Amino acid sequence: xxxxxxxxxxxxxxxxxxxxxxxxxxxxxxxxxxxxxxxxxxxxxxxxxxxxxxxxxxxxxxxxxxxxxxxxxxxxxxxxxxxxxxxxxxxxxxxxxxxxxxxxxxxxxxxxxxxxxxxxxxxxxxxxxxxxxxxxxxxxxxxxxxxxxxxxxxxxxxxxxxxxxxxxxxxxxxxxxxxxxxxxxxxxxxxxxxxxxxxxxxxxxxxxxxxxxxxxxxxxxxxxxxxxxxxxxxxxxxxxxxxxxxxxxxxxxxxxxxxxxxxxxxxxxxxxxxxxxxxxxxxxxxxxxxxxxxxxxxxxxxxxxxxxxxxxxxxxxxxxxxxxxxxxxxxxxxxxxxxxxxxxxxxxxxxxxxxxxxxxxxxxxxxxxxxxxxxxxxxxxxxxxxxxxxxxxxxxxxxxxxxxxxxxxxxxxxxxxxxxxxxx
Amino acid sequence: xxxxxxxxxxxxxxxxxxxxxxxxxxxxxxxxxxxxxxxxxxxxxxxxxxxxxxxxxxxxxxxxxxxxxxxxxxxxxxxxxxxxxxxxxxxxxxxxxxxxxxxxxxxxxxxxxxxxxxxxxxxxxxxxxxxxxxxxxxxxxxxxxxxxxxxxxxxxxxxxxxxxxxxxxxxxxxxxxxxxxxxxxxxxxxxxxxxxxxxxxxxxxxxxxxxxxxxxxxxxxxxxxxxxxxxxxxxxxxxxxxxxxxxxxxxxxxxxxxxxxxxxxxxxxxxxxxxxxxxxxxxxxxxxxxxxxxxxxxxxxxxxxxxxxxxxxxxxxxxxxxxxxxxxxxxxxxxxxxxxxxxxxxxxxxxxxxxxxxxxxxxxxxxxxxxxxxxxxxxxxxxxxxxxxxxxxxxxxxxxxxxxxxxxxxxxxxxxxxxxxxxxxxxxxxxxxxxxxxxxxxxxxx
Numbered sequence: 001x002x003x004x005x006x007x008x009x010x011x012x013x014x015x016x017x018x019x020x021x022x023x024x025x026x027x028x029x030x031x032x033x034x035x036x037x038x039x040x041x042x043x044x045x046x047x048x049x050x051x052x053x054x055x056x057x058x059x060x061x062x063x064x065x066x067x068x069x070x071x072x073x074x075x076x077x078x079x080x081x082x083x084x085x086x087x088x089x090x091x092x093x094x095x096x097x098x099x100x101x102x103x104x105x106x107x108x109x110x111x112x113x114x115x116x117x118x119x120x121x122x123x124x125x126x127x128x129x130x131x132x133x134x135x136x137x138x139x140x141x142x143x144x145x146x147x148x149x150x151x152x153x154x155x156x157x158x159x160x161x162x163x164x165x166x167x168x169x170x171x172x173x174x175x176x177x178x179x180x181x182x183x184x185x186x187x188x189x190x191x192x193x194x195x196x197x198x199x200x201x202x203x204x205x206x207x208x209x210x211x212x213x214x215x216x217x218x219x220x221x222x223x224x225x226x227x228x229x230x231x232x233x234x235x236x237x238x239x240x241x242x243x244x245x246x247x248x249x250x251x252x253x254x255x256x257x258x259x260x261x262x263x264x265x266x267x268x269x270x271x272x273x274x275x276x277x278x279x280x281x282x283x284x285x286x287x288x289x290x291x292x293x294x295x296x297x298x299x300x301x302x303x304x305x306x307x308x309x310x311x312x313x314x315x316x317x318x319x320x321x322x323x324x325x326x327x328x329x330x331x332x333x334x335x336x337x338x339x340x341x342x343x344x345x346x347x348x349x350x351x352x353x354x355x356x357x358x359x360x361x362x363x364x365x366x367x368x369x370x371x372x373x374x375x376x377x378x379x380x381x382x383x384x385x386x387x388x389x390x391x392x393x394x395x396x397x398x399x400x401x402x403x404x405x406x407x408x409x410x411x412x413x414x415x416x417x418x419x420x421x422x423x424x
Numbered sequence: 425x426x427x428x429x430x431x432x433x434x435x436x437x438x439x440x441x442x443x444x445x446x447x448x449x450x451x452x453x454x455x456x457x458x459x460x461x462x463x464x465x466x467x468x469x470x471x472x473x474x475x476x477x478x479x480x481x482x483x484x485x486x487x488x489x490x491x492x493x494x495x496x497x498x499x500x501x502x503x504x505x506x507x508x509x510x511x512x513x514x515x516x517x518x519x520x521x522x523x524x525x526x527x528x529x530x531x532x533x534x535x536x537x538x539x540x541x542x543x544x545x546x547x548x549x550x551x552x553x554x555x556x557x558x559x560x561x562x563x564x565x566x567x568x569x570x571x572x573x574x575x576x577x578x579x580x581x582x583x584x585x586x587x588x589x590x591x592x593x594x595x596x597x598x599x600x601x602x603x604x605x606x607x608x609x610x611x612x613x614x615x616x617x618x619x620x621x622x623x624x625x626x627x628x629x630x631x632x633x634x635x636x637x638x639x640x641x642x643x644x645x646x647x648x649x650x651x652x653x654x655x656x657x658x659x660x661x662x663x664x665x666x667x668x669x670x671x672x673x674x675x676x677x678x679x680x681x682x683x684x685x686x687x688x689x690x691x692x693x694x695x696x697x698x699x700x701x702x703x704x705x706x707x708x709x710x711x712x713x714x715x716x717x718x719x720x721x722x723x724x725x726x727x728x729x730x731x732x733x734x735x736x737x738x739x740x741x742x743x744x745x746x747x748x749x750x751x752x753x754x755x756x757x758x759x760x761x762x763x764x765x766x767x768x769x770x771x772x773x774x775x776x777x778x779x780x781x782x783x784x785x786x787x788x789x790x791x792x793x794x795x796x797x798x799x800x801x802x803x804x805x806x807x808x809x810x811x812x813x814x815x816x817x818x819x820x821x822x823x824x825x826x827x828x829x830x831x832x833x834x835x836x837x838x839x840x841x842x843x844x845x846x847x848x849x850x851x852x853x854x855x856x857x858x859x860x861x862x863x864x865x866x867x868x869x870x
Contacts, residue, residue, distance in 0.1 A: 066456075066459035066487070067452075067455055067456035067459050346523040346524075346526040346527045347464075347468060347523055347526070348462045348464040348465070348467075348523045349464050349465030349466045349467075350462060350463075350464065350465060352465055353465035365465070365466060372466060372468070392462050392523075392527070393527060
């Protein structure tokens, strides 16, 4: 059976599944329940300076899709609203009671060296395994010059990271905001500052819905709403891309990554790990279904690793990273065509209408003795995958590679490219 | 000894037995079910619907909570969309054609979704239809059943005035008198009639029977056009002695009694019941008898399960209600004691090598206190044949052309009384709808 344990920047964890810094990790009570359920670690909900913040009532909003709840989720909560000492005491107890689990403490204090130095000392005294610098929170705290207000300025990221490395021996994880144009800039700043790891993504600026009766965003606080942090399954593609950008960036020098963003099951986790993540962090899925989902994550990942012959996380960690490339490195001579398995076809016609209305008119619709029939016109098919994606039947439409005998040729080499090397 | 009794079950038991056969969907479950629809291109379900409702379109509108838009999509094509949602054999129509049936044997429950949308609109109390600009033309309609009301609804929207002559005291036709009570509870048929008449411009004369109270020749004289949607009038005979005995009944009469009674406990129920026939009516009467407290109900059909016009879903429904179905037996004689029915002698049947049914000579007696004939209804042509100018008939039904025109100028017909109709509510509605369009053209040219 696969060994799921991992040493992340020196932080030992029995499995790669951590709960992200969020409501599920705000109190000893919750964290103990999570550890009882089998989570490998937690990132304690962000601590700040006293007096603690005050939260509003009505805090979460959601995007439901086709009857599925919480495809996307957002919140306008701030950092922990409990006194600092209570949190510190609880962290101390939890770490003492659960020595084999990873306890990382998320921090956010004003952008000055002294507050960071002070709080780091206090956290060190709890016995916690590491700290995560919250440079991501996009709402509320950013208006006070913290959270993403820091994360959006690479120089600040580097500066605060340097302070933290100077004032603590604990591993420092820098949590990055996705609310930027190029996540590599802030990742590189963290690396320059000496970060042991980065974690991403934090939540995305969002308005999940407008309540058309109230004419205000949800969650609605007395008729008004503010933008909140977006997360949940809907953000996973954005997170994967940002993780990949950092994973393959030479300037990030193979920095360790803790992946966050819509991770709901073992497969999502495996995808993040395949892009180089050593641990993953989960929040929305737990907030939707409770902590017991970790059982499927643990057994699912383990069973999959066994089926692939991977013994430890590092056996497949980062295997997909080299295959993430720039568009101009893709093979222009690669040619695929859609193939419809007529025996599996249920005659919904979605392949035809999607191609006919919105793509390349490469699937004909006809009747043969009254029977509907949909067929690919190879000459028109550009191999875009749309029909395969629209088809509701698994494996009914597949994309078949054409043997055109042509060698690999990327866009830079393509004579059709006015700036190609071949055109010179 | 015959055993027919009243009130075999308590009031509570009867109420439970005659409650809605399938409870309606709520908004949440309707939304989830609607999202199962693939929104097919050239959707097979549309083709399978006799009224050609754009099913994927109305279902998508349920998914987006555009319930009004959904209901209008349905009612524009089928103003009895509410009744059809309840009584259509969807398992052999739209739901059989649903691509999910081919994919996984579980179609989108189109009938239930249609009911959700149409119920939603009717509950708002909104009347989305109104009479068109007056044309001054008058159309007589014979029969206030699905065909007649559908025709009247369309003709009114074209601006014509309609007068409907209905033999029965209530309107609705078989929706009111012929469909099992558990399919259309809560007086739905009358609510739907009111909704249809709400378009305006339609006057219904109940208790006016063609051939007795009104005459085709007069209608032709007094109106600009006539539509006959009078349905079928009489039940076929078994061709056996003793058809007028106590204990031998027509299924349709009894179904009507159940629908019209204010108190189920007043209906006579045999301890042992035999139903002869293989269609929806046979199923309805057999299930009703069980629900009313009969101990043994046996449905006998002369051929096999796949030959029954009742769908496999209907057959299973009967069996789930503890109706015993016996195939390959045909009635040979009614057994009696004095004037009372005591049972039916059946002869076993088989097919010969040419596929023709024959009796094997072996017989069996199924004891019964009540026997119901549910072997189909016939059109009674007398009211129209007695007119000076007779209508052309075929297979003892009225012949119409592709425009629903009969052999008489200005007389149109549709529904169960015309040759070739398949005998479903939804088909009758379609006839009425298309005939109204044809009548509209006829009146425009007149």
